[in-house]
Amino acid sequence: MKEMLEIRWHARAGQGAKTASYLLAETALEAGKYIQAFPEYGPERTGAPMKAFTRISDKPIRIHSQVYNPDVVVILDKSLIGKVNILEGVPSDGIIIVNTTQSPEEIRKQLNISDRKIYTVDATGISLATLGRPIPNTPMLGALIKIIPIISLEEVLDQLKKKFEGRFRPEVIEGNLQAIKRAYEEVKGE
Amino acid sequence: MKLPGWKELVEIGPIILEPGNAREYKTGDWRTFRPEIDYSKCTTCLFCWLFCPDSAISFDGKRVEINYDYCKGCGICAAECPVKCITMKEEEK
Amino acid sequence: MKTTFKKIAIEGNEAAALAFKQVNPDVVAAYPITPSTEVVQKFSEYVANGEVDTEFVPVESEHSAMSACIGASAAGARVMTSTASQGLALMWEMLYIASSLRLPIVMTVANRALSAPINIHGDHSDSMGARDSGWIQIYSENVQEIYDNIFQAVRIAEDPQVRLPVMVNFDGFITSHSEEILEVLDDDLVRRFIGEYKPKYSLLDVDHPMTMGPLALFDSYFEFKVAQAYAIANSLPVIKKVGREFGDLTGRYYDLxxxxxxxxxxxxxxxxxxxxxxxxxxxxxxxxxxxxxxxxxxxxxxxxxxxxxxxxxxxxxxxxxxxxxxxxxxxxxxxxxxxxxxxxxxxxxxxxxxxxxxxxxxxxxxxxxxxxxxxxxxxxxxxxxxxxxxxxxxx
The missing domain is CATH 3.40.50.920 (Rossmann fold)
Incomplete structure (x- = not known):
């Protein structure tokens, strides 16, 4: 891992990108890393495109500007491709993780790019199966830590339990844990 | 009254710690007409005592008395007196 | 002193609310405004849960918020509030009264642009507009500093040599809504650092009746203003001293x-x-x-x-x-x-x-x-x- 990992989350407001970006940061903190996480606030309402960011580093994070060259881009809603520039600032070795039933090859074709690494996972399908609702944030986090093992699966599961306990019903927490595990197993590369 | 310099105010700020110190300000100096009571006509009805806006008229249980240290000479007592026993006389210069 | 403190991930506003909770002020009177809302929102949860002893006064505007803070502070209470942008602008005339009456109110300001055009994001127009209002102004770089500055602000404001309101500023959204690492101080340590507030002058001290803020015209107003200017200048060494003491306790030293x-x-x-x-x-x-x-x-x-x-x-x-x-x-x-x-x-x-x-x-x-x-x-x-x-x- 380079000195600082920068992650950009693309989603529609209400899909839980802020929660995922924070959950990742909080888990990384537990694992002894330095962190920073923040959403981009505009006049968003449910369904509007939004972004969130996570920074993880081995050194204290002092920078307070937005993320311009993310190492990883996580796309919680495939319908955003073509509507917002999800590739903006992503270096040639950057990683793109998309919530879709399609294969990485198909997404590559759609994005019309030859570089960068592309991964896909059916996070919506997984969340429908485990939670009964299309909330793709936690499964996308599961996929992310499989591809970039900055923190372990167990650490994420523990942190989610801690964060969600008392705020959600036990079956919702269990559904999220299952969703993370399934996405961790099912994410596909090229 | 000696007014304080700013150095004396740094610590305390705009606070007055002596209650009722308006008493030190003798507004009787402002008077150009002076109310005088003709006690032979006074019925001790206390209208003047009640109406005086400066509480400059006192009543000791027997008769009213004007405190000239604070009476500004507004003339309300004379105007309100039902038996017209208060007259406003020009202050001597 | 070498102590390890618990590290948590928290947004700036929530860190401010946590600091408020640990200070446990007598009175908080506030009106919410973006991007400062969560300070009061989170604090009102602490109030509802009985985690603080604070009298929480939800008011109908920022002007009323500062007015209520002034009344409570003049009565001898430890008082805190929070605002931003248009809210701070609406407090304007009351800001001057708070500082001129030498009331040690602590207020956080999540700095935000002023309208028009309407904008909810960070710049320093709001607090810079209030720079002549006689408040001490401290600016915070990150979430940790917001938290640390609030405790120091209480000490500075209430110092008998100072007795002035303190504004703890931080950048709206950039730090107010950014999740960063915070080293949380123990409640005991906070209590020891800020100490118990013993107001020097209190309107509720019925054994010593007093008047605050009387009329002062051309014969006295000037003297009061010069005295106020010296009072805030005198806070410089106090701010330095408090920053050093805070460093001795936490390892994080602060200066001007x-x-x-x-x-x-x-x-x-x-x-x-x-x-x-x-x-x-x-x-x-x-x-x-x-x-x-x-x-x-x-x-x-x-x-x-x-x-x-x-x-x-x-x-x-x-x-x-x-x-x-x-x-x-x-x-x-x-x-x-x-x-x-x-x-x-x-x-x-x-x-x-x-x-x-x-x-x-x-x-x-x-x-x-x-x-x-x-x-x-x-x-x-x-x-x-x-x-x-x-x-x-x-x-």
């Missing part, structure tokens, strides 16, 4: 200003709040290349620590002063005005270049900062400053 590689620097950027972190990154990068650059962070803007600032800057060649607010009709932002006029009489002084950046939350990046350092070198060759430069604005 922070010199980051300025001692031998030829080119220095002066900035406040969250931007300082971004400048540090660039200073480190350029220092590695051997460039003599530095950052001067202004933590305390009111009272203005002119002597410290002069000493930190006087040996530099060119200084770029970064203002995050604009004064339409003037030649620079307020920070530039203060520093340049304050250092004018010195025999040896650098060239000062005015900048305005980041209005309405416009991002300031490491690239922008690098560009400023390049410009400072050009200005040295030019021998005089250029007109006000706007960073990151479209032409």
């Amino acid at each position: 200003i922070e010199k980051y590689h300025t001692d031998d620097a030829e080119y220095i950027i002066v900035a406040m709040s969250s931007t300082c972190g971004t400048v540090r990154e660039v200073v480190d990068e350029l220092r590695e290349k051997g460039e003599k650059v530095g950052l001067l962070k202004i933590r305390v803007f009111r009272p203005f620590p002119l002597e410290e600032i002069s000493n930190a800057l006087k040996n530099a060649k060119v200084v770029g002063i970064l203002d995050r607010s604009i004064i339409p009709g003037s030649f620079s932002g307020p920070l530039y005005h203060e520093i340049v006029s304050g250092m004018y009489h010195l025999d040896k002084r650098p060239i000062f270049q005015p900048y305005v950046y980041g209005l309405g939350g416009r991002d300031i990046t490491t690239e922008h900062i690098k560009n400023v350092f390049t410009q400072l070198q050009e200005i040295e060759k030019l021998g005089r400053p250029k007109n006000l430069i706007y960073i990151g604005v479209r032409e």
